[in-house]
Amino acid sequence: MVETMSMKTRRGLFIAACLLPGLALFLLFKVYPTIQIFQKSLYLWTGVGDEPKFIGLQNFVDMFHDDVFLLALRNTGFLMLVVPVLTLLIALVNASLLTQSKLKERGFYRTVFFFPSILSFVVIAILWSFIYHPTMGFVNSGLELLGLGDWAMAWLGDQRTVLWALAVTLIWQAAGYYMVMYMAGIDGISPDLYEAAGLDGATRIQQFFHITIPMLWEIIRVTIIFSINGVLTISFVIVSVMTAGGPDRHSEVVMTYLYSQAFTNSNFGYAMAIGVFIFIISLLLALISNKLTERGSH
Amino acid sequence: MKPKKWLTTVAASVVAVSVLAGCGSNNNGGNAASPPASNPSSPSASASESAGGKQFENMELNVAVFQGGYGREYWDTIAEDFMKDYPGTKINITASPKIAELVRPKIVAGNPPDFMYIAGSDNLPIINGLIKDKALLDLTEVFNEPAEEGGAPLKDKILPGVLESRSSSPYGDGQVYLAPYNFGVMGLWYNKTLFDEKGIAVPKTWEDWFALTATAKDNGRALFTYQGLYPGYLEEMIVPSIYSVGGQEALDQFYNLDPEFWKSDTFKQVWGLIERIAKEDNALMKGTIALNHTQSQTAFMQGKAMFIPNGTWFEDEMKDAPREDGFQFGFLGAPAFTADKPAMAMTNVEQLVIPAKAKNPELAKEFLKYLYSDKSVKLNAEKSKGVLAVKGAADMSIEFISESMYNVYKAVDEGIVTVNGAFKSVAKGSKYNPSDEIFKPISSIMNKQLTVDEYGAKMYDIFTDVQKELEQNGAQE
Numbered sequence: 001m002v003e004t005m006s007m008k009t010r011r012g013l014f015i016a017a018c019l020l021p022g023l024a025l026f027l028l029f030k031v032y033p034t035i036q037i038f039q040k041s042l043y044l045w046t047g048v049g050d051e052p053k054f055i056g057l058q059n060f061v062d063m064f065h066d067d068v069f070l071l072a073l074r075n076t077g078f079l080m081l082v083v084p085v086l087t088l089l090i091a092l093v094n095a096s097l098l099t100q101s102k103l104k105e106r107g108f109y110r111t112v113f114f115f116p117s118i119l120s121f122v123v124i125a126i127l128w129s130f131i132y133h134p135t136m137g138f139v140n141s142g143l144e145l146l147g148l149g150d151w152a153m154a155w156l157g158d159q160r161t162v163l164w165a166l167a168v169t170l171i172w173q174a175a176g177y178y179m180v181m182y183m184a185g186i187d188g189i190s191p192d193l194y195e196a197a198g199l200d201g202a203t204r205i206q207q208f209f210h211i212t213i214p215m216l217w218e219i220i221r222v223t224i225i226f227s228i229n230g231v232l233t234i235s236f237v238i239v240s241v242m243t244a245g246g247p248d249r250h251s252e253v254v255m256t257y258l259y260s261q262a263f264t265n266s267n268f269g270y271a272m273a274i275g276v277f278i279f280i281i282s283l284l285l286a287l288i289s290n291k292l293t294e295r296g297s298h
Numbered sequence: 299m300k301p302k303k304w305l306t307t308v309a310a311s312v313v314a315v316s317v318l319a320g321c322g323s324n325n326n327g328g329n330a331a332s333p334p335a336s337n338p339s340s341p342s343a344s345a346s347e348s349a350g351g352k353q354f355e356n357m358e359l360n361v362a363v364f365q366g367g368y369g370r371e372y373w374d375t376i377a378e379d380f381m382k383d384y385p386g387t388k389i390n391i392t393a394s395p396k397i398a399e400l401v402r403p404k405i406v407a408g409n410p411p412d413f414m415y416i417a418g419s420d421n422l423p424i425i426n427g428l429i430k431d432k433a434l435l436d437l438t439e440v441f442n443e444p445a446e447e448g449g450a451p452l453k454d455k456i457l458p459g460v461l462e463s464r465s466s467s468p469y470g471d472g473q474v475y476l477a478p479y480n481f482g483v484m485g486l487w488y489n490k491t492l493f494d495e496k497g498i499a500v501p502k503t504w505e506d507w508f509a510l511t512a513t514a515k516d517n518g519r520a521l522f523t524y525q526g527l528y529p530g531y532l533e534e535m536i537v538p539s540i541y542s543v544g545g546q547e548a549l550d551q552f553y554n555l556d557p558e559f560w561k562s563d564t565f566k567q568v569w570g571l572i573e574r575i576a577k578e579d580n581a582l583m584k585g586t587i588a589l590n591h592t593q594s595q596t597a598f599m600q601g602k603a604m605f606i607p608n609g610t611w612f613e614d615e616m617k618d619a620p621r622e623d624g625f626q627f628g629f630l631g632a633p634a635f636t637a638d639k640p641a642m643a644m645t646n647v648e649q650l651v652i653p654a655k656a657k658n659p660e661l662a663k664e665f666l667k668y669l670y671s672d673k674s675v676k677l678n679a680e681k682s683k684g685v686l687a688v689k690g691a692a693d694m695s696i697e698f699i700s701e702s703m704y705n706v707y708k709a710v711d712e713g714i715v716t717v718n719g720a721f722k723s724v725a726k727g728s729k730y731n732p733s734d735e736i737f738k739p740i741s742s743i744m745n746k747q748l749t750v751d752e753y754g755a756k757m758y759d760i761f762t763d764v765q766k767e768l769e770q771n772g773a774q775e
Contacts, residue, residue, distance in 0.1 A: 044726065044727045046427045046430055046431055046726065047402075047406075047427065048402070048405055048406065048424060048427030048428055048430075048431055048433070055727075062729065066729050068729070069729075129590065129593075132588065133585075133588075133589075133593065134584060134585020134586075134588050134589070135584065135585055135597070135602070154584070154585040154586075154587055154588035155588065156588035157526060157585060157586070157587030157588030157589075157741070157745070158587075158588075158745060159742070159745070159747065243527060243588075244527040244528060244590075245738075246526070246527050246529070246587070246738065246741050247526075247587050247588075247741030247742060247744075247745060248738050248739045248740075248741040248742040248745075248748070249738055260731070260734075261729070263420075263423050264423045264426075264731060264734075265423070265728075265729070265731050266423055266424075266426055266427035266430060267727060267728075267729065269727070270727065270729065
C-alpha cells in the first residue's frame with residue numbers, strides 16, 4: 001500500500017517536473033509580455049530610455065481621433081470580412097469537387113493547392129508583387145494577350161484596387177490549407193449518405209448543401225476563427241512587402257500601423273494600446289462567429 | 299457542445315495572444331530595469347599615463363555599430379589601431395544589421411553602450427527616441443577642441459553646414475549631439491551613355507527638364523520614375539527645390555513643421571512640379587506608384603525611364619541588376635528653378651552618438667576624435683567604401699571608391715550647392731510622423747486623385763495640430 005502511494009507521488013512529481021520547464025517558458029514568453037502589453041497601454045512611453053508616464057485611458061481615446069488608425073481599421077475590417085468568406089468558400093468547393101469527382105489527378109491537385117501553405121509569407125508577397133507588376137507582371141501581360149490591354153493597371157498602386165489585390169493574395173495563400181482540412185473531414189463522412197441521397201434523386205449540388213456542409217459544420221466553425229485571425233497576422237507581412245501601406249495609406253492595416261507607431265514613431269504606449277484593442281476585437285469576433293454559427297450544429 | 303465551444307475560443311485567443319506576444323517581447327523588463335551601476339574601476343590606470351599624457355579612469359569602451367552595406371571591417375581595424383595608440387585601452391565591438399534591437403534593451407535598462415553608430419531605416423528610430431528623451435551626450439566641446447595638439451579646432455575639418463544642421467544639432471540651439479560619419483549625396487540620376495551618344499544636354503532648370511519628355515519618347519522611355527512604394531525618395535528633388543525657390547528661410551519653415559509653409563508660394567511652386575509630373579504626357583513611367591525601390595531602379599537601368607532619384611549608394615546597391623547596353627551612372631542633382639541659380643543636391647549624413655548615460659564618456663569622446671584623423675578617413679574608404687563628412691575626403695578616398703561616386707563627391711567638394719536637414723521632433727506621444735504625413739499622400743497626387751490645393755489644406759491642418767501638441771507638451775514640462 002505504502003509502495004503504491006509513493007509510486008503515485010513519484011509519478012506525479014515526474015509529470016510535474018516534465019511540465020514545469022514548458023510552463024515556465026510559456027509564462028515568461030507569452031503570459032508575462034501579454035500582461036506587459038495591457039499595462040504599457042496605459043502609459044506615455046517612447047520605448048527607449050525614458051520613464052513611462054501613466055496617462056490612464058488617453059491612448060485609447062486618442063485612437064478614435066486618429067484618422068490613419070481609423071483608415072487602417074477599416075482596411076483590416078475589409079480584409080477580415082472578404083478574405084475568410086471567399087477563402088473558406090473556395091476551399092469548401094474545391095474540397096468537395098476533389099473528393100466527389102473520382103479524378104485521377106486528385107493527389108496532384110491536392111498537393112498543388114496545398115503548396116502555398118508551405119511557402120514563407122515573404123516569398124509569397126514577393127511572388128505576387130511580380131505577378132501584379134504593372135509592366136512585366138503576369139496579370140497585365142495576360143490581359144494584353146487577351147486583347148484587354150485597356151484593363152491593365154497598376155493594381156497595387158491604385159487606391160481602388162489595392163485591397164482587392166491583397167485579398168486575392170491572402171486567399172490564394174490560405175485556400176489550399178483549409179481545403180486539405182475539409183478534405184480530411186469529407187473523407188470521414190460515410191459514403192452511405194451520398195449513396196442514399198443519390199438513390200433518392202438528390203443532385204450533386206443538393207448533396208453538397210444537405211450532406212457535406214452540415215457534416216463539416218464543426219470544422220467550418222473552427223476554420224472561420226482561424227481564418228479571421230490568420231488575416232490579422234499574415235496581412236502584416238503581405239502589406240509590408242507588397243505595398244508598404246501605400247498608395248497614400250490605402251492599404252495600411254492595423255498591424256503595420258502598430259509597428260510603425262512603436263518602432264518608427266517611438267510611441268510604444270500608443271502602439272500597445274492598439275495591440276490591446278486588436279486583442280479585444282479578435283476575441284469578440286471569435287465569440288460572435290461562434291455564437292452565430294451555433295444553431296447550425298443542431 | 300459547451301467544451302468544444304470553449305476549445306475554439308481558447309484556440310482563437312491563443313492565436314491572438316501569440317500574435318500580440320510577438321509584438322510585446324520588445325518591451326520586456328521595462329520595469330525591471332536596474333539603475334546603471336557606476337563603474338569606478340580602473341583596471342590599468344598606470345598604463346594610461348604613458349598614452350600621450352592622456353589619462354582615463356576607465357579603460358574599457360563598449361562600441362555598438364550598424365553592420366550594413368559598409369560592413370564592420372573598418373570598425374574592427376580602427377579599434378585595433380586605437381588600442382595600439384592608446385595602450386591599455388580595451389574596445390569591445392558589437393556589430394549587427396539590427397543593432398537597434400540589440401542595444402534597445404540595454405538602453406531601457408539604463409546600461410547603454412559608450413559609443414554608437416546607428417544607421418539603416420530599421421535602426422534609426424532608436425536615435426529619434428533618444429533625441430526625444432534628451433538622452434544623448436553634448437558633443438560640442440569635442441568639436442571645439444583642436445584636432446591635433448595646438449591645431450585648428452576639429453569643427454574646421456568637418457564639411458561646412460553639417461554641424462549646424464539639425465541632423466547634428468537636433469534642438470536647434472547650436473549644441474552638437476550627433477557627430478557626422480559617412481555622408482551621401484542624393485539627387486536625380488541619368489544614363490550618361492545615352493546623353494553623350496544622343497547629344498542630349500544635361501538639364502539645368504526644371505523647364506529644361508520637362509522639355510525632355512519629347513526626347514524621352516523618341517528614345518522609347520518615360521521621363522521619370524521613382525521608388526513608388528516609398529515616396530520619401532522624392533525629398534531628394536523636393537528639398538533642394540524648396541531651397542532653390544524660397545531659400546534657407548523656406549527650408550527652415552518646412553523642417554520646423556511650420557503650418558504657414560503649406561500656404562506659401564514656395565510650396566505651390568515646388569509641389570507644382572509633382573503635379574506636372576503626374577499630368578504631363580510621358581512624364582511619369584506607367585505603373586511607377588506600384589513599384590518598390592528595386593523594381594523601379596531596375597526599370598530605370600533598363601532604359602524605361604530617363605531619370606530617377608537616388609543616392610551615392612546607387613551603383614553599389616544595383617551592382618547585380620540587369621541594365622541596358624553601355625549603361626553608365628550620371629548624377630545630375632536637382633535642377634534649379636531659374637537659369638541664374640546653381641544646380642543643387644541633397645546630402646545625408648550618418649550619425650555617431652554617445653548616450654548621456656554612457657559609463658565611459660571621456661574615452662568615447664577620444665575615440666570619436668580619433669575617427670576624424672586622415673588615417674581613419676582613408677581606412678574608412680578602403681574598408682567600407684564610405685566617405686566621411688570631412689573636407690577633402692573625396693580625394694583621400696579616390697583609390698577606393700567607384701568613379702561615379704568620386705565624381706559626385708568631387709562635385710560637392712567643388713561647390714555644387716548642397717542642402718540637408720531633418721525635421722524637428724514632434725511632441726512626445728504625438729501620432730504624427732512628419733515625413734510620412736508629407737510624402738505618403740504624394741502617391742495620391744501622382745495618381746491624380748488629390749490636387750495640390752487639397753493636399754496643402756490637409757498639410758496645414760496636420761501641422762497646425764502638430765504645433766498645438768508641441769505647445770501643450772512645452773507647457774507640461
